[in-house]
Amino acid sequence: MKEKILELLNKKHDYLSGDQISRHLGISRQGLWKHIQELKDLGYEIEAVPHLGYRLASAPDRLFDFEVSRSLHTKFIGKKIFYFDYLSSTMDLAMQKGMQGAPSGTLVLAEAQVRGRGRLGREWFSPKYKGIYLSLILRPDIAPASCPVLTLMSAVSICEAFKSLLHLEAQIKWPNDILVNHKKIAGILTEMNAEMDKVNFVVIGIGLNVNNDKKSLLPQATALKQELGQEVRRVVLLEEILRTLENNYFLLQEKGTEEIINKWRNFALTLGSRVKVDYQGKHIEGQAVDLDSDGALLIRKDSGLMQKISSGDVTTCR
Amino acid sequence: MKEKILELLNKKHDYLSGDQISRHLGISRQGLWKHIQELKDLGYEIEAVPHLGYRLASAPDRLFDFEVSRSLHTKFIGKKIFYFDYLSSTMDLAMQKGMQGAPSGTLVLAEAQVRGRGRLGREWFSPKYKGIYLSLILRPDIAPASCPVLTLMSAVSICEAFKSLLHLEAQIKWPNDILVNHKKIAGILTEMNAEMDKVNFVVIGIGLNVNNDKKSLLPQATALKQELGQEVRRVVLLEEILRTLENNYFLLQEKGTEEIINKWRNFALTLGSRVKVDYQGKHIEGQAVDLDSDGALLIRKDSGLMQKISSGDVTTCR
Numbered sequence: 001m002k003e004k005i006l007e008l009l010n011k012k013h014d015y016l017s018g019d020q021i022s023r024h025l026g027i028s029r030q031g032l033w034k035h036i037q038e039l040k041d042l043g044y045e046i047e048a049v050p051h052l053g054y055r056l057a058s059a060p061d062r063l064f065d066f067e068v069s070r071s072l073h074t075k076f077i078g079k080k081i082f083y084f085d086y087l088s089s090t091m092d093l094a095m096q097k098g099m100q101g102a103p104s105g106t107l108v109l110a111e112a113q114v115r116g117r118g119r120l121g122r123e124w125f126s127p128k129y130k131g132i133y134l135s136l137i138l139r140p141d142i143a144p145a146s147c148p149v150l151t152l153m154s155a156v157s158i159c160e161a162f163k164s165l166l167h168l169e170a171q172i173k174w175p176n177d178i179l180v181n182h183k184k185i186a187g188i189l190t191e192m193n194a195e196m197d198k199v200n201f202v203v204i205g206i207g208l209n210v211n212n213d214k215k216s217l218l219p220q221a222t223a224l225k226q227e228l229g230q231e232v233r234r235v236v237l238l239e240e241i242l243r244t245l246e247n248n249y250f251l252l253q254e255k256g257t258e259e260i261i262n263k264w265r266n267f268a269l270t271l272g273s274r275v276k277v278d279y280q281g282k283h284i285e286g287q288a289v290d291l292d293s294d295g296a297l298l299i300r301k302d303s304g305l306m307q308k309i310s311s312g313d314v315t316t317c318r
Numbered sequence: 319m320k321e322k323i324l325e326l327l328n329k330k331h332d333y334l335s336g337d338q339i340s341r342h343l344g345i346s347r348q349g350l351w352k353h354i355q356e357l358k359d360l361g362y363e364i365e366a367v368p369h370l371g372y373r374l375a376s377a378p379d380r381l382f383d384f385e386v387s388r389s390l391h392t393k394f395i396g397k398k399i400f401y402f403d404y405l406s407s408t409m410d411l412a413m414q415k416g417m418q419g420a421p422s423g424t425l426v427l428a429e430a431q432v433r434g435r436g437r438l439g440r441e442w443f444s445p446k447y448k449g450i451y452l453s454l455i456l457r458p459d460i461a462p463a464s465c466p467v468l469t470l471m472s473a474v475s476i477c478e479a480f481k482s483l484l485h486l487e488a489q490i491k492w493p494n495d496i497l498v499n500h501k502k503i504a505g506i507l508t509e510m511n512a513e514m515d516k517v518n519f520v521v522i523g524i525g526l527n528v529n530n531d532k533k534s535l536l537p538q539a540t541a542l543k544q545e546l547g548q549e550v551r552r553v554v555l556l557e558e559i560l561r562t563l564e565n566n567y568f569l570l571q572e573k574g575t576e577e578i579i580n581k582w583r584n585f586a587l588t589l590g591s592r593v594k595v596d597y598q599g600k601h602i603e604g605q606a607v608d609l610d611s612d613g614a615l616l617i618r619k620d621s622g623l624m625q626k627i628s629s630g631d632v633t634t635c636r
Contacts, residue, residue, distance in 0.1 A: 092417065095417055095511070096414075096417065099410065099413055099414065099417075119513060119515075120513070120515075120516060143628065143629065144462045144463070144465075144510070144512070145462070145463055145628075147462075147514055148514045148515075151514055175514070175515075189513065190513065190514050191511065191512065191513055191518070192462070192510075192511075192512055192514075193413070193509065193510075193511055194462070194509065194510055194512070195437060195438070195507065195508065195509055196465055196466045196469055196493070196508050196510075196629070197437075197438075197466075197628060197629030197630075198438060198629070200509070310461065310463075310515060311461065311514070311515025311516070312515075
């Protein structure tokens with residue numbers, strides 16, 4: 001009902017009489033008043049003027065499920081949304097929901113995370129209302145070995161959404177960091193629940209710095225607000241990312257991994273550069289040449305030998 | 319305390335006076351009496367004779383945590399046991415416990431499963447008190463791609479335990495079926511919770527037919543009772559399997575996968591035979607030649623071409 005009231009108020013930027021709204025939605029004036037109060041409590045500024053009616057003056061920058069789903073227009077992503085003011089970690093909840101049988105496309109959103117998780121047990125700083133912190137459940141019919149391409153697909157989707165919505169160029173540092181002007185702006189964590197030969201489900205986690213203040217960011221990190229010089233409405237960006245993700249997921253299923261890896265190459269900061277890679281307690285240096293079909297990084301060492309790296313931390317030597 | 323009382327009663331097959339037991343354990347006669355009652359409720363036959371004391375006449379064939387851990391003598395497996403009269407599935411609970419941070423070696427046991435799970439969503443029939451239904455949490459420091467060897471390791475461990483404890487020969491049908499006289503007696507299901515490049519934890523599930531009646535078994539299935547002509551005390555067998563598993567796990571960590579695959583070859587029913595394999599909606603026929611280092615099955619087709627199969631259902635052509 002909140003969703004429908006907002007729909008009406010959004011359509012007409014003028015005042016709408018309480019009588020009109022109530023009749024249109026088939027609720028009592030009293031019922032409408034209660035919903036309006038609830039929306040006000042959530043941060044919506046709704047002006048009520050005698051003889052004129054209600055007008056939506058402003059909406060808060062929140063990722064409420066009903067806001068996200070209102071103009072999402074996806075086929076399956078976000079049809080089910082779990083929204084929280086804060087969570088320990090969206091990953092933990094999504095893994096649980098996945099085990100309980102939540103359908104593919106189920107989305108977990110939190111306005112803040114107490115213990116946001118990054119790759120290999122690292123932390124993702126998740127201050128309230130400043131970023132987008134989501135975990136998305138997917139149920140692809142693939143083997144565990146094919147899962148890394150989902151991380152690449154997610155990274156590509158974020159870069160494409162930045163470009164189409166914000167006209168902002170971003171790069172990907174293999175395997176899962178999104179950088180703008182060489183500073184980290186987003187990270188992706190992909191976890192799976194799988195049998196040896198079949199994935200039960202995958203959870204893609206995205207942590208994205210949007211309206212973070214400069215002083216709260218580490219020197220090597222940035223946020224969209226810092227790069228664009230203005231705040232970004234998170235719900236609009238989130239919708240764009242989810243739509244792009246869904247399109248790329250369909251592309252992956254239709255055309256296979258090569259299409260995604262081709263797109264990835266266009267955003268790759270790593271390829272062509274001299275890099276240092278720390279992996280499994282070892283490190284090597286060389287030229288980052290390409291990705292193989294599983295999404296592993298191919299390094300040409302100074303000896304000329306090629307080495308395939310499935311997991312590691314890359315530093316670009318500039 | 320139950321564990322300690324049983325320990326005392328087991329040591330002396332004679333009567334032990336209540337006074338002696340109470341003093342030894344530092345509890346009151348009243349407290350002892352309550353514990354004895356509880357043990358009787360669990361199915362222990364404890365005779366109490368005035369002026370003589372207590373004597374353990376018989377113990378029920380149950381997998382109580384305190385029974386299993388009493389003579390297990392492992393380094394880490396089974397240090398924490400969750401025991402249930404029945405569960406929907408030991409796998410589901412173990413995956414949950416794993417996510418909540420349960421340590422490596424944590425064991426989930428159920429006397430019956432309502433929806434015991436097999437590979438690829440199949441069911442494992444789990445009648446009460448008849449079989450061993452367990453899920454074991456392990457936290458190996460390996461990549462997801464290296465996980466299938468854990469299934470092979472578990473299959474080897476079951477065969478070795480059958481041999482050492484029951485002098486019974488069993489074979490393994492790739493990848494995870496244990497057969498005795500060409501009939502299925504046990505199945506293994508391995509699931510993981512992993513990042514793309516790091517396993518968080520693995521759960522190994524074992525379903526084993528022990529004292530099943532003949533009429534409750536499918537024609538292609540068997541149970542130890544049928545093969546041996548007598549019932550098997552499940553707790554003793556379970557302990558032997560867990561000890562063997564732990565030894566093989568240490569072997570795997572020290573020596574790598576090759577040692578486990580060598581052992582596996584000795585029990586392999588599949589290798590050297592002509593087989594049909596159904597995989598991913600396709601099927602091929604050929605000679606099962608060997609396992610590769612990841613545990614995949616190598617098939618030589620009639621054309622002479624070798625094919626590597628990571629996942630599928632094998633039928634031996636006899």
